[in-house]
Amino acid sequence: MESMGEVMRSMNNPALRQRSRDLQQNLLNDPLVKQLQAEHPELDDSRLKLHMSRxxxxxxxxxxxxxxxxxxxxxxxxxxxxxxxxxENVNGSPDLFERKTACNLKIAQDSQDSIRRRIRSFYVDERVLNGGYDEMDIMGKDPRRASAVNKIFDYITRVKEDGLSPQGIYLHGTFGTGKTFLMCYLLHELAVAGYSGVIVYMPDFIEDLKSIMLDGQKLKETVDTLKNCDLLIFDDIGAENLNPWARDHVLGAILNYRMNRKPTFYTSNYPLDGLEKHLSFTSKDGEELYKGQRLMDRIAPFVEVIPLHGENQRGRNR
Structure with missing residues (x-):
């Protein structure tokens, strides 16, 4: 590091002083600075020289x-x-102030980060949520999906215009027709509009409840999250291996809380009557028709049933 004496001697160097003056003049003659002066003629060179670093x-x-x-x-x-x-005028004299301002790319990134923070997933591949969506591509992959896709588009438009209602969607169809993808699209579009959402892959969720039940605090936090989010999607419901506790005390409690409050969405390989049969049977107690019907009373009245037809899209871009 230079000593103070060396710094002082360099300041006395005529060549360095001249170079400093040249740099200063070049800066004052820069088109951007000239434009600034043209917009603010009250800024003369003497005032600008006070803010060379800015x-x-x-x-x-x-x-x-x-x-x-x-x-x-x-x-x-x-x-x-x-x-x-x-x-800005300070004590009657113009002065120059510098502010750090976010560029368009940063604003766009912050917006996307904000959208992602509104969406949580339990056991669903994050790539499905973050893969990007193109409406023409969604519609054009398989013409047989058009009716279902249009209904989902209409639902998104209604929510954006009128706000949330307790009415959700029950999207059912055969394997690989794009049910999860379309629900993630709905979730993303409504997150852009400011709504929070959670998507839960049911087979893994029900299996994991066996360990969560031993941690009362984690169980409460999980159930409260599913109860209170704006949009809740139970993905692939009907594929899980139910036990009475998960069905009656977890799934039942969530659905009981949300009905008449917030919309719940479902994807399934079963139509509604097939789901009722599934919910009526558990690995421990066998068939319990009443309990299956009890859950369906919290599902069927609060969904628009949409069948999804089409080819198996697994292994392709949906």
Whole structure:
């Protein structure tokens, strides 16, 4: 590190002083600075010279943005932000102020992060939620899906225009027709509109409840999350291996709370009557028709039933 004496001697070097003056003049003559002066003629050169470091930062970061290398490689001091200069009167005199301002790429990223924070998944592959959606692609993959897809589009539009209602959707069809994908699309679109949502893959969720039941706090937090989110999707309901406790005390409690309050959505390989048979049977107690009907009273009146027809899309882009 240079000593203070060396720094002082360098300041007395005529060549260095001249170079400093040249750099200062080049900066004052920069088109961006000239434009700033044209917009604010009250800023004369003497006033600008008091803020050379701010002008330098402003010009440098403006040029970086003009040849933007992308958000991940942003060379500015604060990633995704640029220096914005404003002129304000202080004690009757104009002065220059610098503010760090988020660029469009940063704003877009923050918006996507906010959307992701509104969506939680239990045992569902995150790639399905974050894969991106194209409405024309969704519609065009298989014409036989058109009726179901249009109904989902209509549901999303109604919620955006009128807000949430207790009415959800029961989407059923054969294997691989894109039920989960379409429900994730619905979840994403309504998260963009500001709603929170949870999607639960039922076979793994019911299996995991066996361990969660030993942790009372975790169980309560999980059930409360499913009760209180704006949008709840039970994915592949009917494929789980039910036990009486999971059916009556967990699933039943969640559905009992949400009915008449918030919409619940389902994907299943079963139509509603097939689901009722499934819910009437547990691995421990066998067939209990009354308990299956009790749960269906909390499902059937609160859903629009949509059959989804089409080819098995597994292994293809949906």
């Amino acid at each position: 002008l330098f930062q402003y010009v440098r970061e403006s040029r970086n943005c003009a040849s933007c290398p992308g958000l991940e490689h942003c060379p500015n001091d604060f990633q995704g932000h640029y220096s914005k200069l404003t002129v």
